Amino acid sequence: MNEPIRRKLEAAPVSSAEFFARSRARLSFDVPAGLIDPNIIPRTGDSGNDRMLEIVAREQPVRPAAVLIPVIDHPEPTVLLTQRSPHLSSHAGQISFPGGKIDATDASPLDAALREAEEEVGLSRDFVEPIGYLDLYGTAFGFRILPTVARVRPGFTLDINEGEVVDAFEVPLAFLMNPENHQIHNKEFRGMERSYYAMPYAERYIWGATAGILRVLYERIYLS
Template structure:
């Protein structure tokens, strides 16, 4: 981060500073790679990128959208979900509200807002979209475009338990602190894959969710 002393770091993680930085650095330009099958989006990790190249030869890399919902508390938080344990894909994992982009969606933003309403009942009336983060490729065959948004406090959630077991908030100051960005690894098809993990209390935030949080940190605080 450009600001290094603890007092300035505390200011940087306040809501006004985060939203000002985000508005200055993000836009709603949709990257060509979201829908172009000839473009394989990067994750920032060479191992994951190699895995995605393999997956892309076997099946289409599907467009998806998620909502990085930053709740405008004096000490801002990010809203995350825990996926239902019975799901076929990524059961029980920590995720952003979101999912694949459907034909009914007018934009990736619309898809992210729709999914947030369907999964946790987050009303659009409380959401102020700010802009898209970088396109993110996952090793499981998705090209994800995250929307960063300011969320006004006071919303009431209704959890759709067919998709989500729980929703919770994590302090922005924790997630944007690189000291909490651990690098873990596991084997996939004979290759060692490295990925970010940000364990918080009993929650294990890892994989694509942690990777997109790392991208958010790099765009907002490092670039």
């Protein structure tokens, strides 16, 4: 239990330019039907999470959400993450991507992700180049999350909305995309053992949906 994954999956080193080129080639802005169709259960590739989603999907309505995966185009790229406020009703205190539920006024999931990033951390759209949607990801709270991968130009300033997040920080993309750092942890869910990904980084515990989405990013962009 709680041991790092040991797999024969090796990601060759990928430069910043190569990462963005692969992302543009492999991603699109086609919105998956499962974002709003309750009969479609998102498959995350994590068997423990998928079993949990089958239970949750029978009990809760579909709640579409969008997040931004902001990859900052430094010579050694980083991913901008947030720590959610401990007072929120869901995922309180957890490490997350900027994002939230899709409002009726949002033109698209992309628009929702960009709006949430501005509202939560003050990330201006002027610095963001959206690349495409990653795979749909479901959570135990009944959300269907559609992540947008984006290239972020350095030089921005942040303005943290402390009602939603208490911190924003960067983690090297190379660390997050290294399969040696992809651990599988376990916890009980309604009397059964479920597994989830975790990627501890320094004092930050990146886990659950955030780590699961990062794992999907690794599989889509780094594996042939």
